Amino acid sequence: xxxxxxRSTPTLWARFRFSVVGALLSSPLAHGELKAALQSLxxxxxxHPVSGREVRFSAATSARWYYTARREKDDPVRVLRRxxxxxxxxVSLPPALAEHLFRQYRDYEHWTYQLHYDNLAARVKADPSxxxxxxxxxxxxxxxxxxxxxxxxxxxxxxxxxxxAIRRRERREVRSYEAEYAGSLWHLDFHHGSLKVLTPRGQxxxxxxxxxxxxxxxxxxxxxxxxxxxxxxxKPASLPEHLLTLxxxxxxxxxxxxxxxxGVKNERLGQTLQSLERAGQLRRTPSGWQRAD
Numbered sequence: 001x002x003x004x005x006x007r008s009t010p011t012l013w014a015r016f017r018f019s020v021v022g023a024l025l026s027s028p029l030a031h032g033e034l035k036a037a038l039q040s041l042x043x044x045x046x047x048h049p050v051s052g053r054e055v056r057f058s059a060a061t062s063a064r065w066y067y068t069a070r071r072e073k074d075d076p077v078r079v080l081r082r083x084x085x086x087x088x089x090x091v092s093l094p095p096a097l098a099e100h101l102f103r104q105y106r107d108y109e110h111w112t113y114q115l116h117y118d119n120l121a122a123r124v125k126a127d128p129s130x131x132x133x134x135x136x137x138x139x140x141x142x143x144x145x146x147x148x149x150x151x152x153x154x155x156x157x158x159x160x161x162x163x164x165a166i167r168r169r170e171r172r173e174v175r176s177y178e179a180e181y182a183g184s185l186w187h188l189d190f191h192h193g194s195l196k197v198l199t200p201r202g203q204x205x206x207x208x209x210x211x212x213x214x215x216x217x218x219x220x221x222x223x224x225x226x227x228x229x230x231x232x233x234x235k236p237a238s239l240p241e242h243l244l245t246l247x248x249x250x251x252x253x254x255x256x257x258x259x260x261x262x263g264v265k266n267e268r269l270g271q272t273l274q275s276l277e278r279a280g281q282l283r284r285t286p287s288g289w290q291r292a293d
Contacts, residue, residue, distance in 0.1 A: 009050055010081040016049035017080040020057070021066040025076065038062050091142040094131030097124070098142075105143070110153035113140045239264065239272050244281065247291045254288040 024037055038059040048055045069076035093101065101120060108116075117136045124133045134142075143149070242262055246253060253261075259269050273289060276282040283292045 012049040014077050014079075014081040016046075017065045018069060018077045020046065021062060021069060024066055025069060034066075035059075038066070091138060091145055093134060093139075093142055097130045097133070100130060101139070101143070102146075102148070105148045109151040112150060113143060116143065239268070240276055240281075243272060243276065244291060247282070247289060250290065252285060252288045252290045258289065 020041060024034070029037055041062045042057060042059040045054050045056055047053075065080060068079055072079040097120070100123060101116070104116060104119060105111075111119075114136070117139045120139065121133055124130050239262065243258065246258065246261060255266075255269065255273070258273075259266055262269065273282060273284075277284065280292055282289055
C-alpha cells in the first residue's frame with residue numbers, strides 16, 4: 001500500500017472533491033441524466049475532509065467540481081485543489097496612505113493598531129485624496145508585514161522625580177548579595193507596626209517588635225542576618241487588664257466600643273466581660289460597662 005505522505009488541507013480537499021464526482025467521470029451518463037445525478041449527490045451526506053463532521057453540498061457545487069475535473073486531461077485531482085489567490089500574502093495600500101501611515105508610526109510607535117487605524121480613518125475623512133481606506137484587518141496586516149509593530153513607551157528622561165531618586169541613591173550605600181543556590185540567602189526586615197496597644201499605664205503606643213534573628217547556612221559559609229529591635233519591658237498586659245484600664249476614672253463604654261478599641265473578637269470579649277462581672281470588678285449599666293470600684 002502506498003503511504004499517504006501528503007496530508008495538507010488543499011490535497012485533502014482535492015481528493016474529496018474527486019471522490020464525489022469521480023463516478024460521473026468514469027461512467028459516462030446518457031443525455032439528460034446529469035441533472036438527476038447531481039441532485040442525487042446533493043441529497044447525500046458526506047464526511048468533511050478536514051473536520052470530519054457531516055456536511056452536504058448543493059447540486060451547483062457538485063456541477064462546478066464535475067466540469068472543472070472534466071476539462072483537465074492530465075490530472076483531474078490537482079485542478080480540484082483550493083486555488084490560492086494571486087495576491088496571497090501581499091498587502092498593499094495607496095502610496096499616499098502608506099506614506100502617511102509610516103509617518104504616523106514614526107511619531108507614535110507606542111500606539112495600538114486600533115489607534116493607528118482610527119487616526120488614519122479620521123485623516124482620510126479630512127483628506128479623501130489619500131485614497132480609499134482599507135479595513136482594520138488590512139491595515140494591521142500591512143503594518144505587521146512592514147515591521148510596524150507596537151513598541152513600549154519610553155519614559156521621558158530628566159523628570160523631577162527621576163532626578164530626585166538619583167540624588168537619593170547617591171547619598172545612600174547600596175549593597176548587592178548573590179548566592180549560588182536558591183534559598184541560601186535570606187533577608188529580614190520589619191518596622192514598628194501601625195497597630196497601637198494599650199499599656200498598663202493607660203497609654204496607647206505602637207506595638208514594639210520583639211528581637212528577631214535569621215540565619216541560614218550555605219555550602220561554603222554561614223550567612224547571618226540579624227535585625228534587632230528593643231524588646232518590650234515586662235510582661236504584656238492581659239485582656240482583663242486592658243479592659244480595666246479603659247474603664248478607669250469612671251469611664252462608661254459600650255461593648256461595641258470596647259471591641260473596636262481592643263481589636264478582639266466579640267466572643268472573647270463577652271467571656272472576659274462576664275468573668276470580670278462575676279468577680280465584682282465590672283458592672284453593666286444601661287449606658288454600657290463601667291468599673292465597680
